[in-house]
Amino acid sequence: MEASIVRVSGVTKNFTMGKSQIQVLKGIDLEIGMGEYISIMGPSGSGKTTLFNMIGGLDKPSSGSVFIDEVDISQLDAYELAWLRCRKIGYIFQTFNIIQVMTALENVTLPMVFGGISDDDAREKGMELLDLVGLKKRFQHKPFELSGGQQQRVAIARALANDPAIILADEPTGNLDLSTGEEIIFLLKMLSREKNVTIISATHDLKMLNVSDRVVWISDGRIEKIENRDELSISIGQISETHT
């Protein structure tokens, strides 16, 4: 197997709720290769968002480590972590999280500003990315002038701004209707193939299954099973059968 870009090893996470401690993650081991499209599936409360935050360096594990490019990210200081978030990882959220006071283009160029790229280059690249997600004509629009699907496209363009190795998508279709969600999924898939970006998405949207290389099923803080795509078609059949 080729070198892994993300390696999760023995990760646990405890949250303190009042006086009691709740173990949300109970020891997760996972290896993700370059350019893979991974879906982390599981019911809400299963710990998938927590795992997702760990991989993104947004939260620290209680024990165990997360390696990105073979670097243990819990060892990084604030500057290195900020750099990692800026250049190595692109984030996409369920709630889009487009900065409201900025136009689409300014949103896309913001990570490049942090990354130290000159204004002109950032602008040019930003327009390219907006073109890629089909919003070139709307670069001047503010978030409230865009639909949910369009905002998510801006978010995708923004996630790609610094050519990250990994894109983390937390329920990217959660706030979108069926067909818009599908468009977003295919856009992500196309990008992962074209740019060889690793895409890790936490979701419970079954549409995601079709495009994933592997699906990691999480339940109750543990990995229940990891399925490859060829095994998947059968499971989808089962799911659609049980639903009809």
Added chain:
Amino acid sequence: MLQAGHSTSHLPKKQVVLPFYKSVEIAVKSIKARFFRSMITTMSLILAISFFSYTKFNANIAKTVFIADDKAAVQKLLHLGYEPVNYKDGQGTSPKERWILFLSLLVCVVGIVNTQLMAVTERFRDIGTMKCLGALDRFILRLFLIEAGLQGMIGASIGALFGVLIAFFNTFIRFGTSAWNFISFNDSGMVILTAIALGCMLSILGVLYPALLAARMQPVEAMKGKD
């Protein structure tokens, strides 16, 4: 700062940056986008600072009048309750004036802290997002400080001019044309400059705690904040 040995081979020694002019650009955008909120913050500053400059201007006039010993003018001031001892030398203002000034500035700062805390809460999600995109704590802090500085500058300038103008006309109403003898443009200029500097200081002082709170927030917490 980026010298941690374990990561030398993998992470190039690069820093995230936010150039100063970009910070100003973003701060101006935020002010414009929340114009009404900014106006409320600025309004309390305008009031406090105009009161400050009004009082200082009048104190300067009183001092000049008492020193020049213009009989008619002194009579008028004594009638209004000015006591020569407070103005001729020493502080240049009466203890009561100083006390009221202090209170008005205190109320102003408390008001600013209050509105800024609300403004920061409103922006938790944006702050969290920016942090996910690679912003450092101090970028967030700097954005808020610049915003407050700009608000302070604008509010204090308006307040200072407003206060001095009112005091100026007030002097004319009190002393008629002889007012020209008591008005010193140097002193008035000093009053305006002090008032503006004080206003900026108060505005930044008021945002310090809310901004620190925002800057130190973990991205995940920040984004949860609004839900």
